Amino acid sequence: MTVSKTASDAVRSSRALRREPVDPAGDDSMLQLGELSGLLGYSLKRAQLKVFEDFLRCVAPLQLTPAQFSVLLLLDKNPGRNQTEIANTLGILRPNFVAMLDALESRDLCARMRSTNDRRSHILVLTDKGRAVLARAKKLVANKHEARLIEVLGPANHAALLEMLAKLAQEF
């Protein structure tokens, strides 16, 4: 079952994501959003969907989801860690992390190695292919995805936005 999940994963990000709040003068007139536009959570969710959508587009050649990219990044920056540690810092529950790793490992992007100290845990390592894919992904993300974000927002706003979101993610 893990293998079939992996296979379907490979096609997933190629599916077009489109659930626009349609109303370009489609029916009668534009509906009134009311205090909805002042709800931070509402705009937050909407913006997040758009940004993820763009991420998938930009990194589509490599078939990486945002979550997969974050795993590869973490593995690169933190060698010698086990599944629990990586999953925890990403806010992923261990049971759900298993299938994620199965997918990455089946594509030879990373590997599980039984630890010699603690034979329960798996030390996670990037493969050479994993490092290569990560390097290409980083370039696509920086030059296409983030570049577009900075262009739309402006560099100063982009930085301010990042800071505020980080604050929300921490002190909230």
Next chain:
Amino acid sequence: MTVSKTASDAVRSSRALRREPVDPAGDDSMLQLGELSGLLGYSLKRAQLKVFEDFLRCVAPLQLTPAQFSVLLLLDKNPGRNQTEIANTLGILRPNFVAMLDALESRDLCARMRSTNDRRSHILVLTDKGRAVLARAKKLVANKHEARLIEVLGPANHAALLEMLAKLAQEF
């Protein structure tokens, strides 16, 4: 099947939401996030989860999810609309909107009325109870949820954040 879905929905928001990126000096040391902290999508998602979590806490007495609250808001501001129109402006697909309405209608917060002009469509209306619940929800959201956000970010930053998120949701 729609009814059982509704029944389980009523308990949903009471379930504690906790998937913190655990690492308060738990194991060895803090893992390096690397360029992850500079990824807007990452912080965006993290922040969105936190904000929704707080929304659910604040409005828990009324058992309303963010999506349900947005529906009630729209119905109040846009009387006489049908399911397709409401669902579209919220980015909800019509098939998925059916169960949402079933849940709200079973709690007597809104009602479907067959249109006299077009007997295919259902005109959606808030019930008296729906209006009352919405009024209470608005107060909770403003005085507890949004108030806390403004307190953490500062009023000016909060406004700037809203503006940037709205721009992302539109021009992206």
Next chain:
DNA sequence: GATATTTGATATGGTGCATAACGATTATTA
């Protein structure tokens, strides 16, 4: 009047998230 479109609805499948439980291994402690 025949055909196409729209509306709400159903069925279905994929994906994410959460909990309980298990075997293997390690840590704790009686």
Next chain:
DNA sequence: TAATAATCGTTATGCACCATATCAAATATC
């Protein structure tokens, strides 16, 4: 040391969310 508890990866399972295809009824279009 022996018994017990805790941890690691894993499986199974269920719910919520999102997406597509399809349907009957009603309407629009030709």
